[in-house]
Each structure stands twice: as structure tokens, then as C-alpha cells.
Amino acid sequence: MTKEVFTLRSPDGQKIELPIRKGTTGPDVIEIGKLFKECGVFTYDPGFVSTGSCESKITYIDGKDGVLTYRGYRVEQLAKHSNFIEVAYLLLYGELPTSDQLCQFETSITRHTMLNEGMLRFFNGFRYDAHPMAVVSAVVGSMSAYYHDTMDINSVEAQEIFAHRIIAKIPTIAAAAHKLTAGQPFIYPRNDLKYAENFLRMLFAVPAEEYEIDEVAVEALDLLLILHADHEQNCSTSTVRMAGSSGANPYSAIAAGISALWGPAHGGANEAVLRMLKEIGSVSNIQKYVEKAKDKKDSFRLMGFGHRVYKNYDPRAEIIRKMCHKVLIKMGHLESPLFDLALELEQVALNDEYFIKKNLYPNVDFYSGIIYRALGIPTSMFTVIFAMARTVGWVAHWREMITDPNGRISRPRQLYSGPRERDYLNIEDRVRDHPVG
Numbered sequence: 001m002t003k004e005v006f007t008l009r010s011p012d013g014q015k016i017e018l019p020i021r022k023g024t025t026g027p028d029v030i031e032i033g034k035l036f037k038e039c040g041v042f043t044y045d046p047g048f049v050s051t052g053s054c055e056s057k058i059t060y061i062d063g064k065d066g067v068l069t070y071r072g073y074r075v076e077q078l079a080k081h082s083n084f085i086e087v088a089y090l091l092l093y094g095e096l097p098t099s100d101q102l103c104q105f106e107t108s109i110t111r112h113t114m115l116n117e118g119m120l121r122f123f124n125g126f127r128y129d130a131h132p133m134a135v136v137s138a139v140v141g142s143m144s145a146y147y148h149d150t151m152d153i154n155s156v157e158a159q160e161i162f163a164h165r166i167i168a169k170i171p172t173i174a175a176a177a178h179k180l181t182a183g184q185p186f187i188y189p190r191n192d193l194k195y196a197e198n199f200l201r202m203l204f205a206v207p208a209e210e211y212e213i214d215e216v217a218v219e220a221l222d223l224l225l226i227l228h229a230d231h232e233q234n235c236s237t238s239t240v241r242m243a244g245s246s247g248a249n250p251y252s253a254i255a256a257g258i259s260a261l262w263g264p265a266h267g268g269a270n271e272a273v274l275r276m277l278k279e280i281g282s283v284s285n286i287q288k289y290v291e292k293a294k295d296k297k298d299s300f301r302l303m304g305f306g307h308r309v310y311k312n313y314d315p316r317a318e319i320i321r322k323m324c325h326k327v328l329i330k331m332g333h334l335e336s337p338l339f340d341l342a343l344e345l346e347q348v349a350l351n352d353e354y355f356i357k358k359n360l361y362p363n364v365d366f367y368s369g370i371i372y373r374a375l376g377i378p379t380s381m382f383t384v385i386f387a388m389a390r391t392v393g394w395v396a397h398w399r400e401m402i403t404d405p406n407g408r409i410s411r412p413r414q415l416y417s418g419p420r421e422r423d424y425l426n427i428e429d430r431v432r433d434h435p436v437g
């Protein structure tokens, strides 16, 4: 069988053949690893628009047709028939579990939810008004100081303990970060509750009264966790892979991912959407803000719109939109002006030439904030919940990266455009004729 190759001509006129690799689905990739050695040139691709950073078997996105699959299963099917714990198993181990496997996995996750008491004291060191993302990333990073049994990244057993531990404890850490800012006592996890139920209780319960779990709230949260669980080589996942590629301990790698997720272009967008909707305020202001988003001189962007990969409707946004209705009805917020505003904004943008031409559709973050808000979750916790869900994807990718026989430390190259080599100047000979910085 002839191997497919991509032929290039080097700067000195030599013909170079680069192997083409085919995935199970999706575009082929050109292997450029030997390009520098053979031609002395690097590739240049800011933002990795055309660059595959790794081989992966976990998640696939077809951005043109708006398709997302976890281990081959469409997210729509998983959202309809599965639950977050089963999806977590699927992402981690590659197959849907049997009932015995699911039972064992769920038992392990629910029995690792408590935090070392020393870690709880760590929370008290933060300012009362710290953003919960700052607290969560710091506390997750600090886990390497508490759980030394999982520092050997090459031990399969340690990898397994780490995976279960972080997935089990992240809701406890997230809820504790909220309690810190709410000035309320920390609520311990309960092993008889399911993952989403347990989190809602830790978030909302107070010792003074019984907390009643709302079924629709649990259903909505579980759905959001499924939809946010993984999204192939996004910014935070690539960060986890990159940090982990140095051999850093897995808690540090996940903490790096949480920090990357916080940005408004990524997971921070759900919080930004809600702030934006409040700023727009009423349907009559929509056109003004749409014009601002189109104006190149204005830094304003329509938050919750656009995606690097999806050039069609984000399949997750469609599912969330439907759940939004259900939650608003149940919580008695059907007349929600914010939801009406979001629906109207979506229509205006979808029919606007600029957004049509640039394929800018609502993404996963456009409607999720409205659900969180209807559930009574504070805005600052939106991205934390995204982090809770994405922890599963980060762990699956970290493990895939660490066990990849072709794995190497991530070390990109650059196009250097700074000064050429020059001699050191004594201080009295220097002239300040350029702006500082």
C-alpha cells in the first residue's frame, strides 16, 4: 500500500515528503515533526488554528455540522439517556460501564468526597470576597501537599486513585469556596446522595434547616455537567496536557487548567453572558449592542457567541436552550426578562449579516448562565461549575497524555522578532528614547 505524503519544497529547493496520517474521522493531518531537522524551518500558527497538538481517542467535534461525540457517542444521546457519573466513566475508560462497573465507580466517587480537615483550614486564609475560581484553583493546586500517595505519575494505581479523588472532591471544594464568600458554615458531603444532589446540598444547605432537593434542579445540573464534561483540545485541556507533559504532579496540571478556564474567551464566558445581558438591560437596547459587537474599534463582543471549532449551532447550546424552558417553568421564572432578552438577542444576531458571514452562533455558555441563575446559583460560581464538569475531561486527557508512548514534553518554537545580539551598555551610556515596557 502506498503511503500518502504531502510534498513541500524546502528553501534550498529540495523536495520533502511529509507523511499524512488519517484519523477515524475528521481531517487528515500532516506530520511535520521532521520539518525543522530536514528543512531548518518552523511552522507558525498562533492560536493553533491548523495545528493538531496530540493524538486522542476521547472526544470528536465536527464544527461544520455541529456534532460532538464522547468516545463515539453523540452528546445528544448521552444527554437524553445517560447521567454525569456514567459519562465520566465513559470518558475515563473509553466504554459505557456495565451495571456492576457503574455501581463500583459511583461508590468509589461518593466515598472520596470528604476533604482533609487541614485543607478546610486553608480556605480561611482567603479574603471573604475572593472570587471562587481563585479559591478553587489554589485549593486544587494545594492537594499535592495533602495527597502524597498520588505523586508517582507513572504508577497506574496512583493515576486511578488521583482520577477518582479529584472527581469526587471537586464539588466539595467548589461548594466550600462558595460558603466562604457567603459567610456560611461549610456543609460536609453526604454519601447517600448522587453527584449533582450532593453538590446542590453542599452549596445551598444551612445547618439551621432541612434542605429539600429539587428534582428539576438536579436534572438540569446533571445535564449541564454532561455537556461541559469534555471538548477535545480546548484551551484549558491543552493547558492541562502541557503542564502535565513536564511530569508535574496531576493536581498542579488540573490547577493550571482551572486558571486557563477562567478567562472570558473560554469558561468565564458564562459569567460574562449574564453580566452582558444585565448591561443590555432591555430589548430596545439590543441593536445598539449588536452594532458595538460589530464595530472593530470597540472591544465589546457578544459573549456566548462564536466558537473556534463550531461554524454552526453548538449542539450543546440547543440542548441547554430546551432545558432552560423547563427550569424557568419549574422555578416560576417563565416571565424572566433576562431569558426573553436572550431569546431576542439570539434572533437579532442570527439574522444579522455580520454574524451570518462569520458563522457566529450561540455557544454552550449563552444559555447555561440563565439556568444557573434560575437555580439560585450566584454568578461567580458559574465558571466553577464548568470547572467541576470539565475536571473529568481534564483527567481523561491527562491520563491519555501521560500514557502515550510517543509523549514528549510540550515545547513549542517561535518566530523571534526581538533585537539581534548586541553588546551590554554601561548605565551612563544609555539613552531613554523609547517607551518603558
Ligand code: CMC
Pocket (backbone or CB within 6 Å): 047, 234, 264, 265, 266, 267, 268, 269, 293, 294, 300, 301, 302, 303, 304, 305, 306, 307, 308, 309, 358, 360, 363, 364, 365
Ligand atoms: N462577537 C463579535 N464578533 C465576534 C465574536 C463575538 N462573540 N466572536 C468572534 N467574532 C469575530 C471576530 O471579531 C473576528 O472578526 P474578523 O475576522 O473581522 O477579525 C471573527 O469573528 C473571528 O473571531 P476570532 O476571535 O478570530 O475567532 P477565535 O476562534 O479566535 O475565537 C472565541 C473564538 C470563542 C474566543 C470568540 O468567538 C469569542 O470571543 N466569543 C465570545 C466569548 C465566548 O462566548 N466564549 C465561549 C466559547 S465556548 C465555551 C468555551 O470554549 O469555554
